[in-house]
Amino acid sequence: MTSLSFSDLTFHWPDGTVVFDGLDAVVGPGQIGLVGSNGAGKSTLMRLITGALRPLRGSITAPGRIGYLRQDLGMQAGQRVETVLGIAEVRAALHRIEGGVGEPEDFDTVGVQWQIEDEAIALLGKLGLDYVAGSVADLDRTLDTLSGGETVLLGLVAELLREPDVLLLDEPTNNLDAVARARLYEVIRQFAGTVVVVSHDRELLDRMAGIAELRGGEIRSFGGNFSDYERIIDQEQEAARAAVRDARSDVRKQARELVDARIKLDRRQRFAQKMQDNKRVPKIVAGLRKNAAEVSAGKLRTSHIEKLDTARETLDHAAELVRADREIRIELPGTRLYPGQDVVTLEQARLSNGPVVDLRVSGPERIALTGRNGAGKTTLLRRIVAEQPKVAWRLLPQRLDVFDEQRSVFENVAAAAPHATAEQIRGQLARFLFRGGDADIAASALSGGERLRAALATLLLAEPAPKLLMLDEPTNNLDLPSLAHLTQALASFEGALIVVSHDARFLDDIGVTRTLELTPDGLVE
Incomplete structure (x- = not known):
């Protein structure tokens, strides 16, 4: 080994x-x-x-x-x-x-x-x-x-x-x-x-x-x-978040104590000045007391400032241990379908690679399309597109090539949603984790996870809002945070979904309601 x-x-x-x-x-x-x-x-x-x-x-x-x-x-x-x-x-x-x-x-x-x-x-x-x-x-x-x-x-x-x-x-x-x-x-x-x-x-x-x-x-x-790893990380993150809460509490405490100390010192100085002005103590004694008070005040102030600085350093260190794994949070009411609403109907449709299929999709169904490699799953998605679904639709291909590579993320979404204002588009893109200047990056410069989010934003924010979404092997080349982002985005989609995927865990996570296998003899439920 x-x-x-x-x-x-x-x-x-x-x-x-x-x-x-x-x-x-x-x-x-x-x-x-x-x-x-x-x-x-x-x-x-x-x-x-x-x-x-x-x-x-x-x-x-x-x-x-x-x-x-x-x-x-x-x-x-x-x-x-x-x-x-x-x-x-x-x-x-x-x-x-x-x-x-x-x-x-x-x-x-x-x-x-x-x-x-x-x-x-x-x-x-x-x-x-x-x-x-x-x-x-x-x-x-x-x-x-x-x-x-x-x-x-x-x-x-x-x-x-x-x-x-x-x-x-x-x-x-x-x-x-x-x-x-x-x-x-x-x-x-x-x-x-x-x-x-x-x-x-x-x-x-x-x-x-x-x-x-x-x-x-x-x-x-x-x-x-991996499950063991996830448990360890989850436990560490729970402890890290608790440490952040404690550290923040300590920072607030030290800040209050510093303010209290300054108030007390100000009171002492005012009292000492008042005593000297009223000549209740000899001038030399007042001078000695003043010097001693200033030294004591300096030590006390320095002590509280050091404690506050230490508390802030502890907070910064604790915050570094918390992983900033952001979540996609969007609402897509325009994609809503109602039970029984017709979406796709194929009757005795012969695919180019041989199988003859019958398929009916109605309402907000979530269908997993499976089958052996080479069975024709991508071909079936293309046939659905060719037959023109009865509602607005979008297809996310394996290569995620749904936008102009030379345009920015913002420009691609704006082209797909011409009636939306720039503020509306940027607000929605922020929910897809493209905040500020991130929305102005050219599509050609995006990483794999960013490319997925940009493609989803381009499709889901398009006009008219899609009520049928077809995804062809969407989890390919995704890291695990990006896979979570995909799952989060699909949770907000209220239309019909057809997904070509062999990732059983992912299909469970997105709530698949039907599984269809494409065989040489057609679709088998």
Whole structure:
């Protein structure tokens, strides 16, 4: 079992943004979930581990081979399966040898990999891709014949064929159906080396042996799974909030005592001055008393000021421990639908990939649309759009490409809601956590979580207000706070909802009322 260690790791982006500054940490061994908000540096850390990025200072120790499944697989539609798996050159050499035209360099290329085709097909089958490459000939297939989920699994097989000692997985469950996820979980469980997983999939994170939290450029390790981590953080936050309350109370107390002390000192000084003016004490005695009083007053004042400063420092420290995880709080009464109100009707609609479907949506239903990878779920959403729903609708695609990339968040929402005033738009955007100058950032410069919030704002604040919202794999690439933001926003939506997702926890959280599975024979409830 191998661990990853970081010593004085320092990395800044070219624009000066600091990601890590002297990071010292150890991650592993075993199965570790790497968590942190969008922009915390999770993917950057993985790229540093693989050598795709070079640190400004410090070192990373990662014994053995590194396997890395990226979020963006970088595959081309025309690529063959064998190319993605990294076995094209070996296969070509094998075939030349088997055909009796092999050269000495072909034997060098093959080395000990005489069974590489069988090994590749076995691994593909283990992950449920036997229908992708069930024979040697299928290794010549191109990626444009595969679904998004199938390409993710194909990328994982490519890494496993290299027999890594450390496996880095960045959002590995994106686009995977429930069956594929179960197979992925099992492969991770059986992996003998160290696995580091970045994921929003809480079921996967609950299968981890440990959690490493990346926050503020530092890594903190927790034993147990994600649920254990959440309990620890919740307990710490409860204690931190209590400490803030106590510290604020102490600041108020010290401030009152400082005021009281000043009042008392002022009274003493007035009394002493009055005694001197009335000549009730000799001048020399009055002078001595005055000096003594000033020294005493100075000490007393300094003591109370020091206590107040200490109380404020304690409050500042306690406040730093409280996590400012903000919530989306919006109201969308314009999206309201009533029970029985017709929204979508499809009768014997044949999808381009084969299935014939019947679908009726009425009232504020919340429908989960599931099915195997490649079943045609995205195709069905497009068919619904083509048939023109009976109410105002909006579609949130997987890539969140619903706005003009060169326009700001404010400008995109304003274009979708031309009759709203600038004040109304900015007020609503503030509820989507785009406050002040944040609303003026160009869409192209948004992080993943910001992009989701901007897309939701653009759709939900549009005119007319949407009464049907269709979401295609909305949880892909989201960190956990962003996933919470999505759930909060959908809680305010009062129309019909159709969600393509395989995240069971998310579907429970948004209150799905029906689950439909798309099969080759149509929709099954």
